[in-house]
Amino acid sequence: MLLFETFIKGREEVILRQTDEIAEISTPVIRVWDGILALPIIGTLDSSRTQIVMENLLQEIVETGSSIAILDISGVPAVDSLVAQHLIKTVSATRLMGAECIISGIRPEIAQTVVHLGIDLSNIITKASLASALSYAFRVLRLEVRKSSAISKTNL
Amino acid sequence: MITGTRKKPMMMILSLSKDTIQVQKEQDVVLLRNRIREVAVKIKMGLVNQTKLITAASELLRNMLRYGGGGKCLIEVVTRGRDNGVRLTFSDQGPGIPDIAAAMQDGFSTGKSLGLGLPGAKRLSNEFDLKSKPGEGTVVMILKWANG
Numbered sequence: 001m002l003l004f005e006t007f008i009k010g011r012e013e014v015i016l017r018q019t020d021e022i023a024e025i026s027t028p029v030i031r032v033w034d035g036i037l038a039l040p041i042i043g044t045l046d047s048s049r050t051q052i053v054m055e056n057l058l059q060e061i062v063e064t065g066s067s068i069a070i071l072d073i074s075g076v077p078a079v080d081s082l083v084a085q086h087l088i089k090t091v092s093a094t095r096l097m098g099a100e101c102i103i104s105g106i107r108p109e110i111a112q113t114v115v116h117l118g119i120d121l122s123n124i125i126t127k128a129s130l131a132s133a134l135s136y137a138f139r140v141l142r143l144e145v146r147k148s149s150a151i152s153k154t155n156l
Numbered sequence: 157m158i159t160g161t162r163k164k165p166m167m168m169i170l171s172l173s174k175d176t177i178q179v180q181k182e183q184d185v186v187l188l189r190n191r192i193r194e195v196a197v198k199i200k201m202g203l204v205n206q207t208k209l210i211t212a213a214s215e216l217l218r219n220m221l222r223y224g225g226g227g228k229c230l231i232e233v234v235t236r237g238r239d240n241g242v243r244l245t246f247s248d249q250g251p252g253i254p255d256i257a258a259a260m261q262d263g264f265s266t267g268k269s270l271g272l273g274l275p276g277a278k279r280l281s282n283e284f285d286l287k288s289k290p291g292e293g294t295v296v297m298i299l300k301w302a303n304g
């Protein structure tokens with residue numbers, strides 16, 4: 001009986017440690033462009049996860065001098081009031097650092113749910129996809145993506 | 157508990173399956189949400205309703221953990237005529253809610269939070285019922301029809 005309990009305890013510790021490790025590796029900050037950071041979030045955004053996301057993000061903003069961060073939530077299964085609060089906090093913290101934070105990847109079912117829940121995200125810049133967030137960021141930074149008129153083979 | 161004897165016009169709500177899950181810690185939330193999703197998928201609930209149900213459940217689960225000191229959740233597949241749905245009953249033996257009318261208001265929170273959990277869960281569900289007695293605990297029932 002005691003042996004069994006020790007075994008269970010050991011397993012629990014392993015699982016807890018793995019949870020921490022997964023939380024860290026699954027929140028990368030990507031430098032998509034000079035001045036633009038992207039954070040794809042996959043899975044549940046709980047309090048400890050948000051803490052890691054926020055720390056990583058703020059750190060990268062300082063290091064890269066980025067002025068725009070895109071938080072992509074297409075991989076987040078549900079946005080309840082706690083997750084929404086975490087998102088709002090992250091956006092506020094980013095603003096305090098002098099950068100703007102865009103939330104992208106809001107799926108239609110998430111948008112409808114958030115509205116019924118009564119959460120006000122109107123103060124946050126939101127985009128349906130990472131692509132539209134990126135093009136918004138380009139516009140803010142006055143960058144232009146154009147098709148070149150002639151294809152020069154040497155550049156390919 | 158609310159069983160098949162609701163005073164709904166003519167048709168009764170029957171429970172087809174029952175499953176009780178204990179919720180004591182943060183990690184149980186993800187597990188339970190996945191169970192609810194499985195059940196919802198099984199009765200062919202659409203994605204929007206699934207998301208609404210899971211989000212409402214998530215609010216009630218967090219309340220149960222935060223204010224009720226943990227508790228349990230009964231997951232039922234229910235049927236009424238041709239409609240199938242998922243009924244969830246969250247019960248805890250925590251301090252209870254002294255003023256239910258106040259707690260159901262948008263923005264009311266004793267935990268310095270948004271105060272959207274209870275009213276939001278009600279808006280996201282087809283049926284909502286809250287019973288609470290100070291000192292005894294809280295029972296919250298929500299029901300979402302597959303095509304509701």
Ligand SMILES: Nc1ncnc2c1ncn2[C@@H]1O[C@H](COP(=O)(O)OP(=O)(O)OP(=O)(O)O)[C@@H](O)[C@H]1O
Pocket residue numbers: 081082215219220223224248250251252253259260264265266267268269270271272273274275294
């Ligand atoms: N299971 C419960 N036991 C005791 N009190 C509860 C319970 N659930 C809710 N309450 C009380 O009702 C209030 C309103 O709950 P509600 O979920 O609407 O808001 P919140 O949890 O404070 O904030 P949010 O859910 O937006 O983060 C809570 O602040 C709490 O005082």
Ligand SMILES: [Mg+2]
Pocket residue numbers: 215218219272273274
């Ligand atoms: Mg709540």
